[in-house]
């Protein structure tokens with residue numbers, strides 16, 4: 001934080017009323033998450049109310065930890081905690097923003113802020129790297145750009161920082177004014193305008209206007225003048241003196257020309273005063289070229305010389321800068337953060353690690369933090385973080401990092417270079433460990449990750465955990481805060497990987513999990529998942545497992561009830577169960593004619609506790625079945641009421657699946673059962689734009705071949721190229737779950753942003769695509785589906801549903817998880 005602040009000042013800034021003020025206590029840290037507290041007595045805990053949880057629930061626990069200052073909603077009951085300093089405000093999120101606004105106002109060096117639909121994080125990181133060669137740069141960690149993320153980023157600015165680069169992101173109308181008020185950027189960058197998150201806005205134009213309002217007080221605004229709507233809007237809103245447009249045509253402040261060459265591209269920028277600068281950049285794709293142009297223009301505007309910009313670019317790669325969780329060697333888990341170069345990023349990685357299920361040892365592999373500023377202060381904080389997260393083993397690479405040796409003489413091993421580290425570690429010595437690998441780009445820690453990750457073939461399914469959280473929170477907005485959520489993680493969590501998904505939703509605050517078979521539940525329990533688990537199809541043979549692992553079977557017939565009840569009697573135990581009522585699905589479930597028998601069974605078997613009663617809608621996703629769904633709901637109400645007459649307690653009542661939540665929110669009862677929607681597919685078509693794709697299936701090009709006219713491709717000679725052309729062989733086949741029905745042009749993949757259609761039949765482990773006219777090389781990535789290829793469209797193409805595509809992905813495909 002830029003400046004320490006007293007409790008009284010906090011109350012004044014946030015217009016709060018203060019209880020038990022201590023004059024001499026200064027706050028230097030602000031936390032919204034109870035797990036991230038380093039110096040309890042110097043921390044102000046801000047109790048936010050979110051979809052996940054109410055921060056106020058953690059106050060007692062934090063007080064025990066030694067936290068002394070709290071910012072709470074005015075309705076917080078202080079009687080329970082008589083000695084704490086409580087600052088009461090009408091809205092804690094707003095108060096957090098006001099504190100950020102205050103800290104921002106103290107920072108007199110340049111603040112750059114980036115808005116736009118795509119590329120914000122990349123532009124921020126690249127600009128940060130180029131400026132970071134000379135200056136102490138503060139930047140928002142990862143993509144902290146929201147109503148809460150921006151204030152937290154501001155608190156990351158310290159007094160030694162010379163420039164700050166912060167992102168601003170909004171998802172609905174009205175949000176930018178709060179961010180503008182905090183950020184007050186001196187220099188603005190508008191990356192571009194896309195259609196993402198359109199749902200929260202009236203029109204594309206209103207979205208654009210809102211985003212641009214961030215720059216109302218900026219001295220300069222950098223943008224690409226080739227985007228017509230953007231450039232028109234900007235010229236009409238801002239005085240011409242502050243505009244720094246760049247364009248591939250002449251007439252703006254910078255005119256750009258691009259020449260692609262074998263090493264990337266040469267980018268020539270001519271300024272309006274006719275001075276010309278040439279840069280060699282290591283990319284050729286349109287998006288990266290756009291991003292780097294924003295970065296160069298911004299660096300020039302901030303007074304950087306062309307030479308030093310070029311030097312910075314030489315160290316950039318179009319890297320994967322996400323924080324990623326990967327399966328590691330011998331059942332270890334790897335957190336890959338090889339693009340991290342500052343303390344703020346390290347904290348995000350540690351927090352992410354803290355949320356994962358426990359492993360045998362915690363191991364940290366860390367390089368020098370190539371961050372300008374005060375090294376003592378920085379490494380002092382690193383040491384405290386290491387203590388807090390209780391690492392068992394530390395590997396340090398670089399020079400400065402050796403200062404950790406005296407602090408951790410037992411666990412620290414230092415190396416002068418990454419090569420030395422690689423020579424000395426034996427990957428086989430790791431087993432069932434949690435390994436966090438975090439280092440600055442120049443240390444090339446990719447090699448370390450390579451060595452320690454589980455080796456599987458080139459196809460991966462990447463799961464975006466932020467998108468998962470986004471989708472979960474979206475469904476929470478459709479239901480009442482009191483309604484519980486059961487997340488269906490059957491079938492390997494719809495292909496996404498049951499363990500990691502279950503772990504993530506457990507941290508997000510879901511109430512229940514649903515699996516298809518007992519084995520799935522046992523696997524979750526063995527890895528430390530604590531949420532209650534309902535088993536849809538528990539077989540009689542697995543009652544022992546259910547009892548041992550605390551799994552709750554669904555009971556769907558009088559016979560099943562009887563055998564479960566007598567199993568409990570024989571084993572002197574009780575069990576919690578769920579009753580499935582058949583109202584039209586005709587799969588499993590009690591019918592009306594079974595109810596009398598069921599009531600008697602319930603009454604005579606108190607060892608069987610009814611945890612819930614539910615039914616399942618057969619056509620909630622289709623408007624034509626609306627009447628039928630309503631009749632199902634009516635039968636359900638009658639039937640469950642009849643069962644309730646023999647119960648002296650209240651089991652949970654639930655009906656709605658994802659489509660049901662969207663179509664019949666008025667029938668949410670006590671709980672909903674969320675499945676496909678969480679995984680990014682909105683089957684009713686009502687809220688399609690509100691969800692984010694969570695998974696991307698990717699593979700790589702193994703080989704490229706030029707074919708003569710008339711040659712054929714693959715089995716049965718089904719692929720033909722009448723006039724010859726170029727094909728690429730991909731490392732994915734039907735055994736990976738890439739459906740054979742995509743053969744012969746039914747399916748396509750994206751390679752460097754371009755469509756390449758399947759040619760010939762899909763083989764077991766490979767398939768071929770037509771890449772004639774596309775610029776590709778062996779080793780390039782091919783996207784099977786993801787943000788830009790919708791699962792629905794793919795499913796339609798071969799006459800199936802997204803559920804099948806998701807669940808078909810073989811377990812041999814490596815799953816990696818990341819935060820974007």
Ligand SMILES: *Cc1c(COP(=O)(O)O)cnc(C)c1O
Pocket residue numbers: 488536616656657658659673674675676677
């Ligand atoms: C799979 C399943 C769900 C979830 O359905 P979605 O359409 O994926 O939301 C809900 N309830 C039951 C009983 C299920 O089997």
